[in-house]
Amino acid sequence: MTDSNLDRSAAQKPFRRLLLTGAAGNLGKQLRGALAAWADVVRVSDIAPLGEVSEHEEASVVDLADAAAVHALLEGVDAVVHLGGISVEAPFEDLLEANIRGLYNLYSAAQKQGVKRVIYASSNHAVGFHPVTSVVDTDAPLRPDTLYGVTKCFGESLSRYYFDRFGLETVCLRIGSSFEQPRNPRMLVTYLSYRDFIELVRCSLFTNRVGHAIIYGVSDNRISWVDNKKAAFLGFRPQDSSAQFEHLFPASAPHTQFDDPTQRFQGGPFVLAGPMEPKR
Amino acid sequence: MTDSNLDRSAAQKPFRRLLLTGAAGNLGKQLRGALAAWADVVRVSDIAPLGEVSEHEEASVVDLADAAAVHALLEGVDAVVHLGGISVEAPFEDLLEANIRGLYNLYSAAQKQGVKRVIYASSNHAVGFHPVTSVVDTDAPLRPDTLYGVTKCFGESLSRYYFDRFGLETVCLRIGSSFEQPRNPRMLVTYLSYRDFIELVRCSLFTNRVGHAIIYGVSDNRISWVDNKKAAFLGFRPQDSSAQFEHLFPASAPHTQFDDPTQRFQGGPFVLAGPMEPKR
Amino acid sequence: MTDSNLDRSAAQKPFRRLLLTGAAGNLGKQLRGALAAWADVVRVSDIAPLGEVSEHEEASVVDLADAAAVHALLEGVDAVVHLGGISVEAPFEDLLEANIRGLYNLYSAAQKQGVKRVIYASSNHAVGFHPVTSVVDTDAPLRPDTLYGVTKCFGESLSRYYFDRFGLETVCLRIGSSFEQPRNPRMLVTYLSYRDFIELVRCSLFTNRVGHAIIYGVSDNRISWVDNKKAAFLGFRPQDSSAQFEHLFPASAPHTQFDDPTQRFQGGPFVLAGPMEPKR
């Protein structure tokens, strides 16, 4: 459309409208501000309240399991950053609604609405049953460590299908531990600073072609269990490292319970977290 | 139990009780007889009527989406051959109930009931978006060609989780086209004779350790798109070939529509089959 | 065209017109008869006289270095079996005309005339500098053993380009030693029976999609230096073996000149054959 292109050029922003799901969550909050610089309109969505809404924002409280609502949510959207859904282990029923049915609704709507690209928050828990004495690249066999991790594998397969079938592009971000700072020794390895997280989303949105890509979301930490070399075309170069936090967890002799699965596998405590019984 | 071991020894059959789901389907019917030789009791199950029930059989009409029924179904079972669920493209809602919720019910029950092994009917449609000019092995990246294929990827991830978490073993059979004979030229490549199918299940049940294994279910056809070398520990050596049926599809010059996706990808017509709209 | 399709159906042959270059050579003679069964018209071509011409044949003596003649030669052709050019080491000038300029003429004409597929006689001498103590697959790095081998590498690159650029398909046959019988111990390894050669061409012509494929042309000999597993989609299953000729070369203790390059590399005597001085 010549008209809207004219407007956009005046606005100096590359995207007309970006959708951010899970906008009320920890990472959603980090990203909400950054997106303002990249799009004329930022549509924010969550199942939880979204707080104060800026002038450039459109806010929408939506349950991802509600197909009609999700189709409306995707209307007029150029690209989606999908952080919505459940991001920890939970009873299967809950995961099924949020991460399986909800994700299908999102992709079905995105395809029908002509959305070009989804940035999908997958997780390192899709491969958490690889041992801590190995380094996995983005082609490593899936080894989910929870039912939550299984739903992330589902998301990677579903998005692959929408790319192969319709050309709808996705970047799957296998995010590690993105908090202010690592909370335990394991997070020294999986730490992703907020700054690096935002840069990772930026690379995923602006790289001209991404196809269906998988990339680990970790900062440039000293110890690494992952290898992003096959995703170098995305241009993600982390600027931070957990090294500054190593003093918080003084060196100790290696843990003495050799067979403790929470120490043996990359997923850490997640490997024993599931399956959870349904809530009454 | 000493008593039951005594009984089994007298019965001369290696398994006490095998469960066959999807027993009323095309392949279920082929297998039903064969299982009698391997187990004292064969529990057969389907959502459809199961026909005449033999003396050594226990029949049970069950909807896999009914968790309580599935838990009852798994009681006292040594191993499962799981052919149940939907095996073609279908509306997502239907696939969700049968192939996702249903499969979770099956594994959840199997783990709680102490079942040792599941033979899971996955499908070559989990990798159907690989081109026909490539050969995929059992570690090839997942490329589902339908939503149905996506649910088969889900099943492979879920069963991997139950193995890594609980040691519950699974063999995923990526079955090609198992009919009396190939029905079109593509099936010359994907053909699995009934005899080879039964042998594949036999290998999967009797190999002493299988861990979490993936294997393609195809006969020794002239043209092959798959490579089972990493599954050689299962000992599956197909005896049949589609060569005897090649005369049914006389040689023709290569298809002239070069970009036709049903000709370019291993999934054939499946690659355009989905997603299907929900039935009203 | 409806008309010609009608005609072809009456003729019961899958191709309307096949072109065979190098038809007067050793392998061309083997193939000339076989092609009659696959095409209504077989256009045969060589720089040398073509002998008696059958009713279904069109004969044309052409120098491949003559662009205009080659463009005329390709007119109305469905597919080409290109055995033409020089198939042994020769002065660079000669190779340049026949195997480089000539091949460019062929592909340029084929693309412009709408030809769908070329079966290209490459050679195991494109990889002849791999040691005899290794096994190379169809992705192995190129290691030409002669300037002749270098021109075969050129042909593989040129045909790759025409496929990536225009979708013109090619099967590169890295033919070993195709004679009545092996002439020395090395040929026990590289032997390709005439029957297997014809079958290899048949597979290459009739497989529905081949993209740009590379395959070694060897029979099922006891010792093998090559591995065709990545070309299994072509369905070539050799029926013959050099085993029946092993008695011609009685076992002897290994050759005592350890560093003799003609014994160390797969190319055998070729590795010392070039470069040849131009003829006066």
Place this chain on the structure above:
Amino acid sequence: MTDSNLDRSAAQKPFRRLLLTGAAGNLGKQLRGALAAWADVVRVSDIAPLGEVSEHEEASVVDLADAAAVHALLEGVDAVVHLGGISVEAPFEDLLEANIRGLYNLYSAAQKQGVKRVIYASSNHAVGFHPVTSVVDTDAPLRPDTLYGVTKCFGESLSRYYFDRFGLETVCLRIGSSFEQPRNPRMLVTYLSYRDFIELVRCSLFTNRVGHAIIYGVSDNRISWVDNKKAAFLGFRPQDSSAQFEHLFPASAPHTQFDDPTQRFQGGPFVLAGPMEPKR
């Protein structure tokens, strides 16, 4: 020779005589000065005028297609930096003379004159038909994106042959875009600064053994389509990056024509540049 060794020691320069072909071109001009520090005599050559000739230089206007002239050119040379020939898409006839016949002349002469090493300007267009969503290493299959790229593949094969056959070493530099600064967004990925180019040549000349090596010539840009890890023995560590030029090409939403081949493949606009018709 004891005498000349004495001389060279006095001169404090590691090489006695280096030959630079293509010395009048863009990169040739960059390199001409640098070579002075490394050799007593720098022989510069081009088909175009060579400008002012320094005291330590020997200038020679030569057409590479002229075998006798090339043989004379190589006399007394220790090593060659071969930038000569055509470096963009051109009619096949022209490429044949400059990049095929010319290159053969160069290697034939180098071998006969006892030259020890050639630094050969190959190109990333030898692999330009790999998609921009992949990362290629130095063993990746050849995928030329032009007839020009096909001639670079020829050069890599020819030089491999001369190494395997005669021990004449070559480093193939798959040079990206070496200009003052990137001229379009694609060149942010393929940019090679002049300083890094000179360092790349220095590493290639001075590494004690190089065998037949292939290395990508790119600076340490943020986005990368290539991986030089197998060439780490050459010690090339780029000092520059295109990051300083990213502001020249403001971020925009991804290009909307999804199937545009110039956006899908690493070769960019080259993938549609050829084949070119001969000039009249």
Place this chain on the structure above:
Amino acid sequence: MTDSNLDRSAAQKPFRRLLLTGAAGNLGKQLRGALAAWADVVRVSDIAPLGEVSEHEEASVVDLADAAAVHALLEGVDAVVHLGGISVEAPFEDLLEANIRGLYNLYSAAQKQGVKRVIYASSNHAVGFHPVTSVVDTDAPLRPDTLYGVTKCFGESLSRYYFDRFGLETVCLRIGSSFEQPRNPRMLVTYLSYRDFIELVRCSLFTNRVGHAIIYGVSDNRISWVDNKKAAFLGFRPQDSSAQFEHLFPASAPHTQFDDPTQRFQGGPFVLAGPMEPKR
């Protein structure tokens, strides 16, 4: 030497003198007769008595730990089949003498005496700690399952050194279970018939160049844990299979002790056999 060549020609046997160590053992006895056909003189050796000595044989009782005796033993020998040493788990002291010091003596003597090739009885116990749910090829990481297996790894490294340093060729045979017939279910997988064993030695002796090769010694059994594709240049095609013995071990449900290491690893009972205490 012209003279001896003349003699050998008259004798019609390819080798002048072969040495067989371990000739009094199980496999040595199988091979002793076969070697007569391949060499004018067969020198047989063991630490145990060698029984009746044929006319074409030279018998020598030698302790491999005796360097001088071993040097004498190798004199005038063309090639060695080295079955000597300890072939089961044993106290380290014993293994050190027979399999480490003894093997060094053998290679040191072979090199000094100009022997061209050694056929070395390595063992699948060099890789016995790979799981039974994997397939290992000849490049798989070493995973010895006993101190005995560690000494076989030593032998593979030592022989590699003698090849790289002196060009002394070795074929390492990773022999499975070579008996009249399998003695337990595991041996159905590792079975090597005597006929196939002799053929394996024949291939290893007569292949013109072997370099330093590793190959698994197993028949064409239904279940396989190993992959010899990289050793296809040796031409070993087993003729036998353990399938004829499967009836000896009737099918049973998989073993119920999931974590039993003797069931989980390819080495079977060997994985718990060591280390053994020294004998008093």
Place this chain on the structure above:
Amino acid sequence: MTDSNLDRSAAQKPFRRLLLTGAAGNLGKQLRGALAAWADVVRVSDIAPLGEVSEHEEASVVDLADAAAVHALLEGVDAVVHLGGISVEAPFEDLLEANIRGLYNLYSAAQKQGVKRVIYASSNHAVGFHPVTSVVDTDAPLRPDTLYGVTKCFGESLSRYYFDRFGLETVCLRIGSSFEQPRNPRMLVTYLSYRDFIELVRCSLFTNRVGHAIIYGVSDNRISWVDNKKAAFLGFRPQDSSAQFEHLFPASAPHTQFDDPTQRFQGGPFVLAGPMEPKR
């Protein structure tokens, strides 16, 4: 033990007792001070005199070939840094005692005394027969360049066995050239600064799980023949580089004796050093 844990907490040091063998050698001296910060007690051992003993140290002159002495040496030890044994080419008899029998004594004692981890000084000479034009990762095939290198291969196999059999962890450090500064051009590639060496040991001791790991001990030098990517879980990030010493070895034209094995292989002069004759 609650008591000793109390004590250790007071002492603020992560290990109670570390053993350093080879403490009187070049690298042992570097490490001796560093260990004081990590353990309450540092037990130092060598076959040579150990000099002044600090308050926190226990000194013990021990011949590793003396089994009883080694068993006593390992008593009460948490972890071992094993630098002992011979670290250059030597007569086989000497290597056998120090590096084979001695190492077995160490592991046998460590396992019996309940030691949890060994840091084992392996060597790049375990892979020294790889060419200088290749880059080896930690899974590269073993290519020892000396009998010394063969004993390092033995150590890597033996320690693998103790890990697979008993869970005794080992990090194999393939140390390059660790001196004050490089002594020749080759050492510019293999240089490991003392500071980086100490950091490498620190990483190996303190990483929570190491399993059986292999890592190259080199600083971040410009030229690299090795690749530690599969050992990234150890977190070793070298801080130093040999670049500061490059001026000591002025650039020269490549060495002119092309076939000189000391120039062709990574092991440098070691490749011709052995085997050495026994000392009288």
